Amino acid sequence: MTDEVVTLAHGAGGKASRRLVEELFLPELRNPLLEPLGDAALVSANGTRLALTTDSYVVRPLVFPGGDIGELAVNGTVNDLAVSGATPLALTAAFVIEEGFPVDDLRALAHSAAQAAQAAGVSIAAGDTKVVERGAADGLFVTTSGVGLLDPRVRLEPSRVRPGDRVLVSGGIAEHGIAVMLARGNLALELDLESDTAPLHELAAALCELGGDLRWMRDPTRGGLATTLNELASGAGATIVLEETAIPVRDDVRSACELLGIDPFYVANEGKLVAVVAPAVAEAAVAALRRHPLGAFAADIGEVREDDVPLVLAETPFGGSRIVDMLVGDPLPRIC
């Protein structure tokens, strides 16, 4: 890695993040559990197959339309387990707090984390609290980890994705990132947008019913749909061809993206999943997602094709197609 210092781009979930992981952390920590670099690691305990995951949350502001850091941190870890094909068993939450942080705010965020855990049917089983001096942190950072029980019916890996498979998304994209950007209040936009933060365990469980026909799932958070699908293309050694008009984006989100000059493909989601399924079950899978309130706008958005060079392509309504690359740089720092 040629970078001399860590930059905001290294935390954005795109190309620089990938480089930091692949060229710094992976060579140092190299081990078979870490190497797949999935949303969760697969660990075996006395023959019981577990998923294990962790994420730090540094979102700013701590409270935003549709959610807050407490709820986000719980949903994020629930979702990383869920898209790995695991039922969440227990979570942990560690708080790094800046001296002077209001106790009432902390209580409200703990309450919100607890409610999110309850909604996902999981307990926060262990925690930790550290306090740093004024100025040594920005209010509050939360790190959640989770352990889940893997569904024995599915094996979700990029290598299981085959040409002809369909790519599904569970609803409109870019809502979380845009809502958080607007909540910072330094844009002259008056829009009533909310983060989509939500627990995806029920949607994921519905897809796990497909067994082997469910090839792969992921929640497209930092770096957005574009980055998640690029990672899939590269892991699967295949090309993903998206029908641009099939990808659900709410009109107000699309307008906000246009005004901000940001492509919604790169904006973080916190309550959506992307799945790849066998073509024969695609219609049933979309129907299953739509039966759940969180999947009401689920759609079949594209196809996996065999190709020598793994790529993500978006076919435009005008018959052309463009390459959708991974996120480069960080247009939206501290979004989660």
Place this chain on the structure above:
Amino acid sequence: MTDEVVTLAHGAGGKASRRLVEELFLPELRNPLLEPLGDAALVSANGTRLALTTDSYVVRPLVFPGGDIGELAVNGTVNDLAVSGATPLALTAAFVIEEGFPVDDLRALAHSAAQAAQAAGVSIAAGDTKVVERGAADGLFVTTSGVGLLDPRVRLEPSRVRPGDRVLVSGGIAEHGIAVMLARGNLALELDLESDTAPLHELAAALCELGGDLRWMRDPTRGGLATTLNELASGAGATIVLEETAIPVRDDVRSACELLGIDPFYVANEGKLVAVVAPAVAEAAVAALRRHPLGAFAADIGEVREDDVPLVLAETPFGGSRIVDMLVGDPLPRIC
């Protein structure tokens, strides 16, 4: 909780930390897994009994004599699992990094974390990296979590501690906290002290061989031996009577404590465990600890006595005794 804002004392591991947990987090998050407030939560997965734990590390400086934040974060989580009677299965590590942090320093700390994991026979199976703007964090914070497989031969709970049981410590106390204090360089002391950071899984495994005669274990980190034993006394509803002269403290550590005006009983350890064992096996247990290099200075330091008011007492060489309370305030902020 009457406090209006979070203070450094809330992060010190003593009385204020306990209040924050018992009066803010516990009422919000209340669930049977969290409630024992042990070093790790006990979780069942398909009948397999697991321990789950998390800790954030905010130690300053990041590198100190005898260790660094990478090694400390891994050992700390390994130790929380070990003293819960669990064999570590896998760890996670989440990094919150300040923009501008040198990549070479990050690589060195990741290397050190990897080496510590290898020494403890465990993998860092999953990770996360977030970056915040310059000034929004103090260099680097690391949060590790871990899952372990519980040893079926032991059940370690304060309620299993009985009058007559012996209290053991695996070696000299106060080494970590004093080494970190001195490393800050704002004291005019020139002492060659090193942190005791070390993985305790082998010492803990040796004690687990005692089966039911091993009642309870804990690693006395923040708040030191005094706070850990007060938590035990309160959980067990018993009084712990320590022989002050039996407690191992290296001469140079004792001198530093005297110069700093700090009681070594309250100083954090990162490579020591305290155990309570049945009186009949106490001698064998000390011998087992001493057979391991990390337990060379293990000692039997006191006894559990029945009492109406749970207390920790230290009997002085002059025949008197003094009450050893929990840590109040925070004499040594950001020690771990």
